[in-house]
Amino acid sequence: MSCDQVRALLRPRSIAVVGASRNPRKIGHRILANVLSSGFPRDCVFPVNPNAGEVLGLRCYPSVRDVPVPIDLAVIAVPAAVVPQVLEDCGARGVKAVAIISSGFKEVGNIEAERRLVEIARKYKFRILGPNIVGIWDTVARVNVSFIDVNPLPGGIALISQSGALIASLLWWTRERGIGFSSLVSIGNRADVSEADLLEFFREDPHTRVVAIYMEGLGEGEGRRFLEAAYETARVKPVVVLKAGRSPQAARAARSHTGSLAGSDEAYEAAFKQAGILRAQSLGELLNWSLALAMAKEPADGGVVVLTHGGGAGVIAADVLGRWGVKLMDIPPDLAERLRRYMPPFGSTLNPVDLTGMMTGEDLRGALLELLRDDRVGAVLVWAGQGAIPTPQELRMAIQGAVAEAGLGKPLVASITGGEECRSAIRELIEAGIPCYESPEDAASALAAICTYYRGRGKMRGELLHARGDEEVVREIISRAVREERALLTPIESFEVAKAYGVPVVEAGLAKDEEEAVKLARALGYPVALAVETPDVPHKTEVGGIILNLNSDSEVIDAFHRVLRNVKSKAPDARILGVSIRKMMPRGVEVFVGARRDPVFGPLVAFGWGGVAVELLRDVSFRLAPLSSGDVEEMISETKIGRLLRGYRGRPLDEGAVKQAIIAVASLMEEFSVIGEIDVNPMFVYEHGAAAVDVKVYLRARR
Ligand code: ACO
Numbered sequence: 001m002s003c004d005q006v007r008a009l010l011r012p013r014s015i016a017v018v019g020a021s022r023n024p025r026k027i028g029h030r031i032l033a034n035v036l037s038s039g040f041p042r043d044c045v046f047p048v049n050p051n052a053g054e055v056l057g058l059r060c061y062p063s064v065r066d067v068p069v070p071i072d073l074a075v076i077a078v079p080a081a082v083v084p085q086v087l088e089d090c091g092a093r094g095v096k097a098v099a100i101i102s103s104g105f106k107e108v109g110n111i112e113a114e115r116r117l118v119e120i121a122r123k124y125k126f127r128i129l130g131p132n133i134v135g136i137w138d139t140v141a142r143v144n145v146s147f148i149d150v151n152p153l154p155g156g157i158a159l160i161s162q163s164g165a166l167i168a169s170l171l172w173w174t175r176e177r178g179i180g181f182s183s184l185v186s187i188g189n190r191a192d193v194s195e196a197d198l199l200e201f202f203r204e205d206p207h208t209r210v211v212a213i214y215m216e217g218l219g220e221g222e223g224r225r226f227l228e229a230a231y232e233t234a235r236v237k238p239v240v241v242l243k244a245g246r247s248p249q250a251a252r253a254a255r256s257h258t259g260s261l262a263g264s265d266e267a268y269e270a271a272f273k274q275a276g277i278l279r280a281q282s283l284g285e286l287l288n289w290s291l292a293l294a295m296a297k298e299p300a301d302g303g304v305v306v307l308t309h310g311g312g313a314g315v316i317a318a319d320v321l322g323r324w325g326v327k328l329m330d331i332p333p334d335l336a337e338r339l340r341r342y343m344p345p346f347g348s349t350l351n352p353v354d355l356t357g358m359m360t361g362e363d364l365r366g367a368l369l370e371l372l373r374d375d376r377v378g379a380v381l382v383w384a385g386q387g388a389i390p391t392p393q394e395l396r397m398a399i400q401g402a403v404a405e406a407g408l409g410k411p412l413v414a415s416i417t418g419g420e421e422c423r424s425a426i427r428e429l430i431e432a433g434i435p436c437y438e439s440p441e442d443a444a445s446a447l448a449a450i451c452t453y454y455r456g457r458g459k460m461r462g463e464l465l466h467a468r469g470d471e472e473v474v475r476e477i478i479s480r481a482v483r484e485e486r487a488l489l490t491p492i493e494s495f496e497v498a499k500a501y502g503v504p505v506v507e508a509g510l511a512k513d514e515e516e517a518v519k520l521a522r523a524l525g526y527p528v529a530l531a532v533e534t535p536d537v538p539h540k541t542e543v544g545g546i547i548l549n550l551n552s553d554s555e556v557i558d559a560f561h562r563v564l565r566n567v568k569s570k571a572p573d574a575r576i577l578g579v580s581i582r583k584m585m586p587r588g589v590e591v592f593v594g595a596r597r598d599p600v601f602g603p604l605v606a607f608g609w610g611g612v613a614v615e616l617l618r619d620v621s622f623r624l625a626p627l628s629s630g631d632v633e634e635m636i637s638e639t640k641i642g643r644l645l646r647g648y649r650g651r652p653l654d655e656g657a658v659k660q661a662i663i664a665v666a667s668l669m670e671e672f673s674v675i676g677e678i679d680v681n682p683m684f685v686y687e688h689g690a691a692a693v694d695v696k697v698y699l700r701a702r703r
Contacts, residue, residue, distance in 0.1 A: 002199050003204060004095075004096075005084070005096055005126070005127045006127075006193070006197060006198065006200070006201035007201070008072040008073055008096035008097040009072075009073055009096075009097035009099065009127065009129055009136065009193070010138045010141065010183050010185065010201070010418045011138055011140055011141035011143075012072035012073035012096075012141065012143070012403075013044060013071070013072050014044045014045075014046070014060075014069055014070065014071050014072050014073070015035055015044065015045050015046070015069055015071070015072065015073045015074070015075065015143070015145065016033060016046045016047075016048050016064050016071045016073070016074040016075070016090075016095070017031050017032045017042065017045065017046070017047050017048065017065060017074075017282035017338040018048040018049075018074055018075065018076045018077065018078060018086050018090075019058075019076060019077035020047030020048060020049050020052070020055045020060065020077075020079035020211045021049065021052075021055070021077075022034045022051075022052050022055055023345070026077075026522070027077045027101060027147045027432060028049070028078070029055065029056075030149065031075055031077055031101065031135065031145065031146065031147050032045070032047055032055060032056055032058075032143040033056060033144060033149070034135075034145070034147065034149050035075075035143060035144065035145055036056060036058075036146070036150070037144075038137075038140070038142055038144035038151055039142040039143075039156070039256045039340070039458055040142060040143045044065055044069075045058060045068045046061060046069075046071065047060045047061070047517040047659060048057075048059070048060065048061050048062070048063060048064055048066075048067070048074075048105065048214050049061075049062075049073070050062040050063065052567060053679075054142075054478065057280035059152070061685045063089045063150070064086065064089040064090050064092075064093045064095060065089050065092050065093050066084065066382075067093065070516070071090075071093060071094075071095045071096070072095075072096060072097065072514065073095070073097050073098070073099060073145065074086075074090045074095045074097075074098045074099075075098075075099045075100075075101060075135070075145050076098060076099065076100045076101060076302070077101045077102060077147070078102060079102065079104070080102050080104030080105060080110070080113065080131075081104075082115060082135060083100060083102055083131070084113075084116055084117065084120060084331050084432055086412075086593040087117060087120040087121065087124075087128075088120060090124070090126065091120060091121075091123060091124025091126065091585040092124075094124075095126055096125070096126055096127075097126055097127050097129065097144060098121070098126060098128050098129070098246040099128075099129040099133060099135065099136060099190075100117070100128060100129070100130035100131035100132075100133065101130065101131070101132075101133055101134070101135065101146075102130075102131050102132070103131065103132045103530040104131075104132075104133045105132060105189055105191070106132075106189045106191070107132050107188075107189055107538055109516075110216045110303045112358065113187060114131065114191050115191075116697060117131065117191055117254055118191050118192050118194075118533045121192055122480070127192055127193050127197075127339070127505055128191055128192040128193060128445075129185070129187060129188075129192070129193045130186075130187070130188040130189060130190075131188055131189055131191060132164070133164055133186040133188035133190045133535070133665070134147065134148060134164030134165065134167055134168050134186040134188075135147060135148065135164075135186055136144050136183070136184070136185050136186065136526070137151065137152050137171070137181070137183065137184040137226045138182070138183045138184075138681060139151075139152060139153070139154035139155070139180070139181060139182060139183070139207075140154075140182055140183070140207045142475065146168075146186070148168045148171060150171045150172060151171075152171055152174065152180065152181040152184055153174070153175055153176065153178065153179065153180035153181070154180045154181070154182070155179060155180020155181050155182065156180070156181075156182060156207070156209030156210060156294035156469070156677060157179070157180065157181045157182065157208070157209070157210055157211075157212055157214075157290045157291070157294050157579070158181065158182050158183045158184075158185075158197050158198075158202045158205070158208040158209060158212070158213065159181055159183070159184045159185070159193055159212045159214070159290075160185050160187060160208070160213045160214070161184070161185070161186055161187065161214040162187055162188070162190070162214060162215055162216045162217075163186075163194070163214060163216070164186040164188060164218055164462075164663070166214055166283075166293070166429055167184050167186050168210050170184075170283075170287070170336045171262070171285075172183070172285065172292055173176055173561060176427075177426070177427060177430065178426075178430040179291050179430065179432045180294075180427075180674075182202075182205065182207040182208040182488065183208070184200075184210075185198060191543060193212055193395075194218070194219075194225075195215065195218070195221065195226055196222075196225045196226045196228075196229035196230075196231075197213060197229075198211075199226075199229040199230055199233045199239070200229055200232075200233075200366050202233065202237075203229075203233040204238070204247075208235055208237065209237055209238075209294040209295075209379070210238045210239070210240065210288055210290050210293040210294045211233060211237065211238070211239045211240070212239075212240045212242075212287070212290040213240070213241045213242070214241075214283075214286065214683040215241055215242070215243045215244070216243075216244050216245050217245060217408070217600070218600045218601050219341070220600060221599070221600070221602070222600060223267065223271060223601030223602065223624070224601065224602060225545045226271070226275075226626075227271045227274060227275050227624065228275075228602070230271075230272075230275035230276075230277055230285060231274065231275040231461065231569065234274065234275055234276035234277060234457070235457065235683070238278060238279055238289075238290075238293040238449075238453045239276070239277045239278070239447065239610055239695055240277070240279075240285075240286055240289050240290050240293065240449070241277050241278070241279055241280065241286075241491040242276045242279075242281075242282070242283060242286040243265075243268050243271060243272070243279065244337070245265075246265050250492060255315070255455045256643065257627065257678075263602070264598055264672070266606075266622045266666070267600060267601040267622070268600075268601075268603060269602045270601075270604060270621065270622040270623045271465070271601055271624055272622050273463065274624060274631060275621060276453075276456050276457065276626075277454055278449055278453060284442070285424075285445060285449075288437060288445065288446045288696050289445070289446050289449035291430070291435050291446070291451060292411070292413055292435040292446035292447065292449060293435055293446075293450060293453060294449055295413055295434070295435050295647070296411040296412075296413075297408060297409060297410055297452045298376045298411075298453050298454050299379040299410060299411050299450065299451055300375065300377070300378045300379070301378060301410065302329055302377055302378035302449065303328055303329025303330075303351075303377075303378055303379075304321060304326055304327065304329065304350035304378060304379045304380070304381065305328065305329060305331070305351055305352075305353060305371050305377050305379075305380050305381070306318060306321075306328060306351060306353065306381045306382075306383070307352070307353045307355070307364075307367055307371060307380060307381070307383070308352050308354055308355070308382075308383045308384070308440075309354065309355040309356055309357060309359035309363075309364070309370060309383075309384060309385070309388055309389075310354070310357065310385055311348075311354055312534060313383040313415070313417070313440040314352025314353075314354060314440075315352070315386065316381065316398075316441055316444070316505075317352065317383060317415075317440045317443065317444040318351075318352055320440075320441050320444035320445050320448060321381075321447065321448055323448075324346045324445070324448035324449075324451070324452060325452075326447070326448050326451045326452075326520040328352070329376070329377065329378070330351065331350065331351050331353065332376060335349075335370065335371075335374055335376070335377075335391075335568075337629045337652035338370050339353055339367050339370055341366065342355055342359075342362075342367040342370075343355045343356055343358070343363065343367070344356055344358045344541065353362065353367065356386050356642075357389075358391070359384075359388070359389065359446050360390060360400070361389075361390040361395065361397065361398040362390055364390070364395065364398040364399070364402075364617070365398040365399075365401045365402045365682050366382060366383075366398075366402075368399060368402035368406075369402040369404075369405055369406050372402060372403065372406035372407070372408070372409075372410070372412065373406050378410060378411075379410050379411040379412070379413075379450065379451065379589065380410065380411070380412045380413075380639070381412075381413050381414075381440075381443055381444060381447050382399060382412065382414045382415070383414070383415045383416075383417070383440045384398075384399075384414075384415070384416050384417075385416070385418055386416070386417065386418025386419060386421065387418065391421065392416055392418060392421040392424070392425040393421065393425055393624060395425060395649040396426075396428055396429055397414065397415055399414055399429060399434065400428075400429065400434070401431055401434075403432070403434060403584065407664060408433070408434075411447060411450045411451075412427055412434060412435075412504045412661060413435050413436075413437075413443045413444075413446050413447040413450070414426075414434055414435065414436040414437070415436065415437045415438065415439060415440045415442065415443035416436060416438070417438055417439060417440065418430075419618060422438065423438070424478065426438065432441050436621060437686055437697065438666055439660075446649070454594065460630035461628040461629060461630050461631065462628040462630035462631070464627070464628050464668075465626070465627055465628065465629060465632065465663045465667075466626065466663075466667050467501045467502045467660070467663045467666075467668075469500045469501030469664065469667065469671075470500040470501075470667070471500075471503060471671070473496060473497070473500040473557050474497050474500050474501070474668070474671075474672060474674075477489065477496060477497055478497075478609045478672060478674055478675070479491045479528040480700065480701065481493065481535065481699060482674065484530040486535045486699065487535075487698060487699055487701065488535050488536070488538055488581075488696065488697070488699070489650070489696075489698075490533050490534060490535045490577060491508075491531055491533060491580050491670055491694075491695070491701070492510045492526075492533055492580050493535075493542075494582075494696055494697040495640035495694075495695050495699070497668065498665075498668070498678070498680060498695045498697070498699050501664035501665075501667055502660050502661070502664040502669050503660070503664045503665065503683075503692055503695070504660070504661065504662045504664070504682055504689060504690045504691055504692060504696060505691060505692045506582045506583055506585055506691045506692065506693045507524055507582070507583045508524075508580050508581065508582040508583070509523075509524070509580065509581055510533055510577070510578050510579075510580055510589055511560075511578055511579050512577075513578075513580055514556075514557045514576040515560070516578075517530065517556050517557070517560045517579060517581055518553045518556050518570075521550065521556045522553070523582050524581060524582075524583045525535070526550070526552065526584075527549050527550055527551050527584040528549045528550050528553050528554060528556065528581050528582060528583060528584055529546065529547065529549070529550065529581075529582045529583075529584050529693075530546070530547050530550060530559045530563060530579050530580070530581055530582075531545060531547075531555055531561060531563070531579060531580050532545035532546070532564070532567045532574075532576060532579055532580075532581065533548040533576070533577045533580050534571075534574045534575055534576050534577060534578055534580045535575060536565065536573065536574040537571050537574050539566065540694055542570075543561075543566060543570040543571045543574075544563065544566030544567070544570060545563055545567050545571075547562065547563060548584065549584055550584075556581070560579055561581060564579075582693070585691045585693055586684070586686075587684060588653070588684030588685045588686045588690065588691070589641070589644060589645065589684070589685045590609070590610040590611040590681075590682035590683070590685075591607065591609065591610045591641055591645075591658060591682065591683050591685055591690075592606070592608050592609065592610035592614050592620070592679075592680065592681040592682065592683070593605075593607055593658070593661045593662050593663065593665050593681075593683060593692075594606045594607075594677070594679045594680060594681065595604070595625070595665045595666065595676070595677065595678045596676065596678075597669070597675075597700065598624075602624065602625065602669075603624065603625040603666060603669035603694040604622055604623075604624055604625075605622065605623055605624070605625055605635075605666045605669070606620050606622050607620065607621055607635045607636065607639065607642075607658070607662055608620030608621060608639050608641060609639065609640065609641040610641075610682035610683060611682045617638050619640045620639065621634070621635040621636075621638040621639050621642075621696055622635075623635055625666035625667075625669055625670050626666065626670055627663060628664065630661065632659050632662055635662060636655065636658065636659070645658060645685060651687055652687075653685045653687055654685055654686060654687060654688055654689055654690055657685060658683075658685055658689035658690060659687055661680060661683060661690065661692065665678050667678060674698070674699055674700055675697060675698070675699060676697040676699055676700035676701075677696075677697075678695070678696070678697050679695070679696040679698075680692045680694070680695050680696075682694065
């Protein structure tokens with residue numbers, strides 16, 4: 001989507017309001033009233049209603065086709081059944097963008113009707129926002145194209161929301177707190193314009209300093225484009241996302257709300273990490289972080305200083321910062337000396353700095369000034385509470401005074417805790433460009449979000465990695481399985497597929513009878529393991545289909561017959577193709593490498609602690625393919641097993657072999673769309689080398 005089309009949507013020069021009712025209680029009437037009262041030029045607004053001659057003093061046109069000037073944006077508030085005809089009219093008139101307020105589409109199961117809207121838009125090459133939206137507000141164009149009669153304050157946050165009601169209520173909430181926006185966009189069912197389109201626009205928009213998104217889910221196969229748009233945007237300005245629908249019951253609710261596809265939370269989490277998105281866990285965090293990020297400068301080199309007049313708040317703030325990995329700096333002696341001037345002898349110049357309950361407004365101002373002026377201080381959190389000597393207004397003036405004198409060359413986040421008077425002081429500080437919160441936790445988490453964003457911003461994803469494998473081998477095995485309508489490759493096939501792309505696997509071979517089994521066992525060298533070769537039983541231990549630690553020819557012959565008997569009795573329908581003989585590997589550190597296909601994001605690759613207790617340990621890290629070198633590094637460092645590999649209380653193990661396996665699995669998933677899932681578990685890792693002793697490759701059901 002071109003940014004021009006988004007501009008027409010968010011910052012139009014002319015607007016047609018279709019369904020501009022004469023009845024002041026109807027939505028179409030209210031939209032027209034809001035467009036007019038928001039300050040948008042009256043002569044650029046065109047009501048459309050075939051049943052009215054005039055609404056709100058403006059001449060009405062029977063159809064968009066009749067509007068005498070070119071239209072950037074048509075906003076539609078007519079019943080769902082009428083919308084297709086209105087879109088045809090918009091297309092014929094050359095409208096650039098359309099916002100559909102009307103409900104009654106995908107969210108209630110009318111998928112076909114929604115698809116039809118997109119078809120019409122494609123035919124005429126315009127774009128659709130919605131349907132099922134509450135509207136758009138843009139403080140740059142000074143326009144309110146919604147049926148809610150409140151306007152946001154201007155500011156640097158662009159908010160995109162899949163929930164219309166949420167945006168509407170946030171308007172009141174943020175106005176009261178002095179939080180300002182460049183745009184607020186309700187995207188409803190997202191039939192056409194998506195978060196990715198808007199991210200591309202806001203990335204270039206000089207009025208937007210941070211993009212905040214409330215998301216319930218993306219559509220099938222949409223994930224990769226979102227990830228790329230978010231990654232490119234996050235390199236320039238922060239992107240904060242609140243993704244709801246984590247638990248199964250919440251995911252169900254999200255599906256019925258906007259008809260969005262759930263996708264797995266692991267995939268969203270991975271996407272957010274790979275794109276450099278900050279993931280908020282609550283609406284409070286989404287807004288608190290966005291507020292601070294919209295105002296903050298990049299932290300200077302050096303650590304964070306917490307300035308308080310009460311030990312408790314300092315400890316609370318230090319705790320939150322610590323959880324995020326944000327370090328408090330050691331205060332250098334000369335700075336400590338200067339800070340001493342603003343505290344009694346029992347104050348503390350350790351960090352958090354404690355000016356004590358004796359603190360006056362002048363002390364606060366003086367100490368803060370020292371911190372803002374000192375180049376060794378990277379960022380400052382200042383907390384003050386009601387009840388000490390200064391009043392909330394004096395606290396506010398002290399903070400504002402220090403900023404006025406020193407300027408804001410580094411992030412400063414404030415918190416003033418107390419009653420009603422504090423809330424006014426907070427609001428005034430926000431209006432003066434200083435993010436301020438009621439609680440020290442909120443201030444600390446906002447500062448942590450700033451530090452985290454800027455710490456990650458310079459970090460590129462790194463080069464994308466692809467394993468070069470023997471495609472022919474894999475293609476042949478898969479074609480055979482597809483021909484035979486199998487959902488699972490046999491163990492030997494799975495080993496071969498994994499090996500072809502570089503997963504280190506145990507040496508193994510297929511034997512059809514006992515002589516072949518013995519021959520193979522001798523060739524591999526004892527001890528060996530013997531397993532039934534079948535495409536029909538994924539978990540062989542459960543049917544007695546695998547026997548380990550065979551040390552002689554006679555044991556192999558005995559195991560051969562025992563395994564076949566077991567499988568025939570416990571899984572009588574399983575097709576038996578023989579047995580596999582595998583070299584018995586010494587036990588190493590057991591890891592798991594796997595991948596499955598997420599409906600939204602595509603291949604999702606996992607790495608973690610392997611073996612039988614995978615579910616129990618849940619020591620696993622996910623990333624979406626294609627993987628970059630940075631992704632693979634992080635997958636390993638995020639897990640406990642990764643620390644073990646890197647030599648926790650012992651010698652480091654062969655991390656290179658693990659990386660090779662991860663990249664191989666990711667590449668197989670990327671190149672062969674028919675593979676649905678790969679499980680390499682366990683893979684033994686040694687000081688030198690590794691060997692996967694069980695590999696399962698599942699194929700996707702044909703659609
Ligand atoms: N072109 C233009 N105007 C037309 C046309 C047409 N082809 N056909 C009819 N109209 C006029 C009607 O004459 C009427 O004007 P009038 O009152 O002066 O006669 C006006 O358009 C509205 O038509 P109605 O049939 O009266 O429709 P109504 O206003 O009852 O409902 C609406 C339309 C609001 C779009 C409704 O169908 C709807 O979808 N409501 C839900 C909206 C919503 O909640 N959106 C999601 C928000 S997100 C959230 O969570 C809050």
